[in-house]
Amino acid sequence: MYNDRLTQMGKLRYGVSYWADRQPRRRPTYPRHRGQLDVDVAVVGGGLAGCATAYALSTAGLRVGLFEAARIGDGAVGASTALVMQEPDVDFQETLDAHGLRAARAIWKLTRRAAQDFASTMRRLKIPCQLDAQDSIYFAEDPEAAKRLRGEWQARRKAGLEARWLKSDALWREARVRAECAIRVAGNAQVDPVRACAGLAAAAVKRGASVYERSSVERIRPSRRSVELRTAGGGVTADQVVVATGHPGALFRPLGRHFRTLETYAVATPTLGARIRAELGRRQAMLWDAAQPYRYLRWTRDDRILFGGGDQTPPHPRSREKALVQRTGQLMYELSVLYPSISGIQPEYAWAGHVAAAADGLPYIGPHRNYPRHSFALGFGGSGLAQGFLASRILARHCLGEPAKGDELFGFTR
Ligand SMILES: Cc1cc2nc3c(=O)[nH]c(=O)nc-3n(C[C@H](O)[C@H](O)[C@H](O)COP(=O)(O)OP(=O)(O)OC[C@H]3O[C@@H](n4cnc5c(N)ncnc54)[C@H](O)[C@@H]3O)c2cc1C
Numbered sequence: 001m002y003n004d005r006l007t008q009m010g011k012l013r014y015g016v017s018y019w020a021d022r023q024p025r026r027r028p029t030y031p032r033h034r035g036q037l038d039v040d041v042a043v044v045g046g047g048l049a050g051c052a053t054a055y056a057l058s059t060a061g062l063r064v065g066l067f068e069a070a071r072i073g074d075g076a077v078g079a080s081t082a083l084v085m086q087e088p089d090v091d092f093q094e095t096l097d098a099h100g101l102r103a104a105r106a107i108w109k110l111t112r113r114a115a116q117d118f119a120s121t122m123r124r125l126k127i128p129c130q131l132d133a134q135d136s137i138y139f140a141e142d143p144e145a146a147k148r149l150r151g152e153w154q155a156r157r158k159a160g161l162e163a164r165w166l167k168s169d170a171l172w173r174e175a176r177v178r179a180e181c182a183i184r185v186a187g188n189a190q191v192d193p194v195r196a197c198a199g200l201a202a203a204a205v206k207r208g209a210s211v212y213e214r215s216s217v218e219r220i221r222p223s224r225r226s227v228e229l230r231t232a233g234g235g236v237t238a239d240q241v242v243v244a245t246g247h248p249g250a251l252f253r254p255l256g257r258h259f260r261t262l263e264t265y266a267v268a269t270p271t272l273g274a275r276i277r278a279e280l281g282r283r284q285a286m287l288w289d290a291a292q293p294y295r296y297l298r299w300t301r302d303d304r305i306l307f308g309g310g311d312q313t314p315p316h317p318r319s320r321e322k323a324l325v326q327r328t329g330q331l332m333y334e335l336s337v338l339y340p341s342i343s344g345i346q347p348e349y350a351w352a353g354h355v356a357a358a359a360d361g362l363p364y365i366g367p368h369r370n371y372p373r374h375s376f377a378l379g380f381g382g383s384g385l386a387q388g389f390l391a392s393r394i395l396a397r398h399c400l401g402e403p404a405k406g407d408e409l410f411g412f413t414r
Helices: 048-059 092-099 101-124 143-158 168-175 193-206 250-258 274-278 317-338 384-399
Strands: 007-009 012-014 035-044 064-067 132-140 164-167 181-190 210-212 217-222 227-231 234-246 259-268 285-289 295-299 305-312 349-358 364-368 371-378
Touching: 012 317, 035 048, 035 217, 035 227, 048 064, 048 193, 048 234, 048 371, 048 384, 064 193, 064 234, 092 101, 092 143, 101 181, 101 384, 132 143, 132 168, 143 181, 164 168, 168 181, 168 285, 181 285, 193 210, 217 250, 217 371, 227 371, 234 250, 234 349, 234 384, 250 259, 250 364, 250 371, 259 317, 295 317, 305 317, 317 349, 364 384, 371 384
Parallel strands: 012 349, 035 064, 035 234, 064 210, 132 285, 234 371
Antiparallel strands: 007 012, 132 181, 164 181, 217 227, 227 234, 259 305, 259 349, 285 295, 295 305, 364 371
């Protein structure tokens, strides 16, 4: 998300995510790191993956330090539309082609369980993150996309994955979308992502973790007995380090070749009146368009639509603002084509953020042979919530020396 040059047109705020305006005034803050700290595990990055990992490790009884360069939840996760999707960022057919049936099925089952685990952890910890259980509907508007979607549905069914086929009239009844057909999947959710991160960080602190904000980790050096980290305020000695920075960045430049960075966009409408809402179906599911490039939609508790998509290679910094205005304008136009009753309504928020994605659409989670005492959670693309949570489970097992079958499916050697 960029906050460098904010522009405001009427009520429309560019460069500000919907969530940024919705955080409690007295949002907990954490100190800058100063001095010398000794921990079992240092976690770098306070996004969903980092906060969930800090929580999982401190629950397991390890001494944890979490270091966030900005504020907890202010990275890509704070720019997200926060659909907690069990489906990875790519179709099942693509995972199947890349990894074979057995691995693809296991990957999809693990991400499904992660989405459920995410929701049940939020409930158990009573994190007030506006968690709502939702189905997802993946629809095809033209015959070509419908053909692909049917193939995708058959591949999922053959692999024993849950997916219901919706015909055009059922889709219309459900979501007032005119399209050829759709796949419906139960067991997804949506949240306020910043509150989810803040809640996990607070739960980690309750279990003894130390959390530091505005504490960028500038250097990481492993030695025979430990790993040493440097922040502007001091040093950290740890047995292990978990790198959950979204992208490898300057600290791990050689790993950058595994990922491409995308800029992705979102808009939030104003709260929609009862008359318009009544025209838009049951509003009980998150919607995905099978078109390329994709678009997707969810509702908020205050009756707004969040509509996202428009991914592209990040524009030059000088053109970012122009690209934001153009891409989000296009999103609003596409939303009004999907739902004509939205025509003429201006969004209230229009923003963008960067995500890193690997070629096969899956994150890299786990150790890397060139970096002793390190493990990584990187490249979540457009589905970092469920998969960030999955990373926390895999990395906690790794740090405890108890890897489970299937963890390697997300590793660097896959
Ligand atoms: C517009 C948009 C919509 C999206 N919609 C969805 C969605 O609906 N569902 C979904 O699942 N995903 C969505 N995503 C993707 C999701 O936001 C990301 O996949 C997810 O946030 C990645 O989580 P993370 O913890 O890896 O990274 P981040 O949230 O980026 O967290 C990484 C953190 O590391 C910190 N950091 C970096 N370097 C250092 C350092 N050296 N020292 C200390 N800290 C450091 C950063 O400040 C940052 O806070 C969306 C993304 C965008 C931009």
